[in-house]
Amino acid sequence: MVKMLLALARILRTKEVHRLRIIAWKQSNRASANIPEALQYLGSHSSTLNESLNRTRRAVYCICVNFPVPGPIYDDPTDHDGLVLIRDPSIPSHVTRKLVSGFQEFTLVDKEVSCRFRIRMNQRGGQQQYEYRAAAFSGVRSFSGVATGGNRVCAVFACTGDDLESCGRRFKNFSINSTASFEELTIIATVPKPITDTAVQAHDSSYFPVSLDVSIMPLEVKEYTYTEESNGETTNYTFTLNSNKELYTFAVWGRIFERDGLEPTKPLHDSSSVKGFSNILMILIAAFMVFK
Structure with missing residues (x-):
């Protein structure tokens, strides 16, 4: 979004920027719906850009897609044989x-x-x-x-x-x-x-x-x-x-x-503690057998 607005500010004249309209599905709090209103503000490139960025910060930018898209893509489980997961x-x-x-x-x-x-x-x-x-x-x-x-x-x-x-x-x-x-x-x-x-x-x-x-x-x-x-x-x-x-x-x-x-x-169940206890127990048993 920022890159798009910066590019517009560089290549378009002020009047052309003011005439720019972005078509959204409906009026809402989404950034995509607020940008056209922001671009109607009179002023220089910088004022138009700043207002657009301010409106963008107030909402989550959303791109509305009205055409089929691929995915999700599901691999055959056998394709994951040998795949090591964390x-x-x-x-x-x-x-x-x-x-x-x-x-x-x-x-x-x-x-x-x-x-x-x-x-x-x-x-x-x-x-x-x-x-x-x-x-x-x-x-x-x-x-x-x-x-x-x-x-x-x-x-x-x-x-x-x-x-x-x-x-x-x-x-x-x-x-x-x-x-x-x-x-x-x-x-x-x-x-x-x-x-x-x-x-x-x-x-x-x-x-x-x-x-x-x-x-x-x-x-x-x-x-x-x-x-x-x-x-x-x-x-x-x-x-x-x-x-x-x-x-x-x-x-x-x-x-x-x-x-x-x-x-x-x-x-x-700390296996190292269990192992350590087992070793101590074996030593005590061995000592008992020797001094018996």
């Missing part, structure tokens, strides 16, 4: 519960985050099957070792095995019917109500519906429902699946900005 390193720090076939309704809690799950799931009967876990998380995660950031999460994600270490991973090769069939899937995330930081005039936290299907694409808007409801000091975010899709991930994913830069949350 795994969330905070998964071992999540409070989780393994999902079973049939109907289940339960709540997982991690600190100030409460996740209510309502799920009806069945396996499709493929040669290899993903297992699924529900998860709740409130803490700090690492972003590929570059930075850390605060997170609150209520999620359902696929695992290649029974243990948590296998979650957030895919089988090396895609096979048909390897994912579960979700006839019903609703997540209600209850979290502290976002607070406005007056210094930057922005919320201290923000929440999003996150999903990933076997084409490594998010769900389309029509395939889910996402709502927000304030309830005193807390806010409920409800994420509901509207269609039976082959899913790897379905989650309410939140960012807690005040926690950015802190140390990542430790795993709930």
Whole structure:
């Protein structure tokens, strides 16, 4: 938009700029509808440009398209065989519960985050099957070792095995019917109500519906429902699946900005601590056998 106006100011005379009209669908608060009015102001190139820019800043610039466009483009899942995806390193720090076939309704809690799950799931009967876990998380995660950031999460994600270490991973090769069939899937995330930081005039936290299907694409808007409801000091975010899709991930994913830069949350079951305890125990047993 700025480049377009600068170009107009350079190549057109003042009267020509004043005669310029941009056709919008209807009168609105969109920048595309306000620019024609801005260009009607008398004055020099600079005054016309400044007024146009001021009007643009007051609204989100929107380009209205009234012709067919391609997309989204879905790749065949087999095209992603061998594709390595970045795994969330905070998964071992999540409070989780393994999902079973049939109907289940339960709540997982991690600190100030409460996740209510309502799920009806069945396996499709493929040669290899993903297992699924529900998860709740409130803490700090690492972003590929570059930075850390605060997170609150209520999620359902696929695992290649029974243990948590296998979650957030895919089988090396895609096979048909390897994912579960979700006839019903609703997540209600209850979290502290976002607070406005007056210094930057922005919320201290923000929440999003996150999903990933076997084409490594998010769900389309029509395939889910996402709502927000304030309830005193807390806010409920409800994420509901509207269609039976082959899913790897379905989650309410939140960012807690005040926690950015802190140390990542430790795993709930630190394998290094367990290993260290085992080594000490073996030494004590050996000493006991020697001096017996």
